[in-house]
Amino acid sequence: MKYSYLTLKHLDSILEIEEESNPFPWTAINFRDCIDRGYYSLALEDENELVGFAIMAISSEESHLLNVGVKKEKRGRGFGEQILNKMFLAAEVMGSKKIILEVRVSNNVAYSLYEKLGFEEISIRRNYYRLPKGREDAFVMSKTLKKGLKSKFFFNA
Numbered sequence: 001m002k003y004s005y006l007t008l009k010h011l012d013s014i015l016e017i018e019e020e021s022n023p024f025p026w027t028a029i030n031f032r033d034c035i036d037r038g039y040y041s042l043a044l045e046d047e048n049e050l051v052g053f054a055i056m057a058i059s060s061e062e063s064h065l066l067n068v069g070v071k072k073e074k075r076g077r078g079f080g081e082q083i084l085n086k087m088f089l090a091a092e093v094m095g096s097k098k099i100i101l102e103v104r105v106s107n108n109v110a111y112s113l114y115e116k117l118g119f120e121e122i123s124i125r126r127n128y129y130r131l132p133k134g135r136e137d138a139f140v141m142s143k144t145l146k147k148g149l150k151s152k153f154f155f156n157a
């Protein structure tokens with residue numbers, strides 16, 4: 001298993017994961033946009049096969065988890081949790097105080113994962129997600145990060 005930054009070479013594999021995961025999947029343009037904007041984006045590969053990915057906009061105040069996905073046949077083996085823990089560590093090192101995310105109200109698996117990782121539901125965004133027909137609400141969830149990692153990492157305090 002190997003982590004790397006997400007690049008355009010991963011695009012076809014990411015789209016496959018996205019299309020098997022979401023009723024209204026992100027497009028190549030959405031992923032290219034994230035890469036162009038320099039969002040913190042990780043790919044987890046097993047012998048050059050993409051197993052999972054995650055994308056987060058990191059900021060010193062509040063980071064925003066934008067997407068995470070694991071290939072269907074590789075789910076339930078701890079990869080989602082492992083990728084997200086890597087993302088959170090990066091946000092902590094960058095001095096982020098908390099992470100927020102949105103999750104479809106029907107997405108019980110992702111909701112359980114986020115709860116396990118210490119997220120709490122803080123609000124609902126009505127009609128946030130598109131569906132092939134209509135729209136779906138999102139829970140907004142938040143997790144407070146540990147303080148002090150940034151100064152240890154960068155300033156040896």
Ligand SMILES: CC(C)(COP(=O)(O)OP(=O)(O)OC[C@H]1O[C@@H](n2cnc3c(N)ncnc32)[C@H](O)[C@@H]1OP(=O)(O)O)[C@@H](O)C(=O)NCCC(=O)NCCS
Nearest residue numbers: 021068069070075076077078079080081103110112113116
């Ligand atoms: C959500 C997703 C990334 C989880 O990845 P995964 O590798 O299968 O998850 P893990 O094996 O790391 O599981 C970690 C935790 O998630 C929860 N979880 C995972 N699969 C679950 C399932 N089928 N039912 C309920 N909870 C589940 C559990 O809390 C689990 O902890 P446990 O193993 O101690 O019970 C994956 O299901 C996925 O890609 N889904 C489609 C994309 C998606 O929904 N992304 C989130 C958008 S907000």
